[in-house]
Each structure stands twice: as C-alpha cells, then as structure tokens.
Amino acid sequence: MVATNEFSANIELQHIYLEAYSERYHSLRQYFEAYYCYRHNLVTRxxxxxxxxxxxxxxxxxxxxxCKTRKETVRELALPLSVITGKLKALVRDEELTVEAIAEILDEHLEYVILSRFEWQKLCQLGFEDRMPPSFFQPSDPGYQDVMIRFSLAGIEF
Structure with a gap:
C-alpha cells in the first residue's frame, strides 16, 4: 500500500506541475490536499x-x-494556500519549476492544523484566513518566516 501511495502522490505532483506550468493556480488546493493525504497514508480502503x-x-x-464533534472544528493549512502558491509562482517566474522542486516545497510547507470554529472566525476577523501578516515577510521582524505567527496574533494556542 505504501508503494501505491507513493505512486499516487507522484501523480498528484505531476498534476500540480501541469497546473502551475500552465499558470492555472485556482485548482491547486485539491491537488495539494490529495498529495498530503497520500504522503501521510490518509487514504480510504x-x-x-x-x-x-x-x-x-x-x-x-x-x-x-x-471540541466534542468534528463539526465544531475546521481544518486549515498552517501556511495559507496563497503563500504556498506564491512559492510555486516564483519557481515558474524563475524557470525553475520541476516536480522535485514542487515536492520539496510541499514537503516543507504543506501542513494542516485543526482549529475550533470560533478560532477560525477570529482568523477571518483579523484578515488572516488566506494570508500571512506583514511581519512574516519582513526579515527584520521577530515573526519573519514564522509559520505560526498568524495563529499567535489571533490568540490561538497549540
């Protein structure tokens, strides 16, 4: 089964490559999620x-x-989709897009966290549902490249 999952994960990487190469970024979420599931053996029978x-x-x-039930929770990318997609766009821009480069980015940055619905609403109120705070991008800031900074700013503890 592990070999099958690796094969399927590689197919998802190829889908991502084709979509990014064609600059069709709007459908990447589904491929990212499938890749994540295959990489972590989160598959059905x-x-x-x-x-x-x-x-x-x-x-x-x-x-x-x-939380008592799954319906009280939300799954969220630790690093927003827009930021991960931005990394792929940079590869396309720099003509460095390869399946291996995509795998490296996803293996390093594609991580999910589970939040309560209340915490998700707090993220949305702060405008961090699909973006990182400016401090994430500023090398002089203590929050520079801190994947968890948007959760910290929203008072979400892990």
Missing part, C-alpha cells in the same frame, strides 16, 4: 485520499482539542 482523516492526523489547537 479503496486507496483514495481521505480528507476526513486529516482531522485526526493534523495538530489541533488547544480549543479544537476540547
């Missing part, structure tokens, strides 16, 4: 990616850990 298993696999916040 039929070998299909199972996004529901992300809720049990990903790191929950303190408040999400206290």
């Amino acid at each position: 039929q070998g299909k990616p199972d996004w529901l298993q992300i809720f049990h696999f990903a790191r929950p916040s303190m408040k999400a850990s206290a």
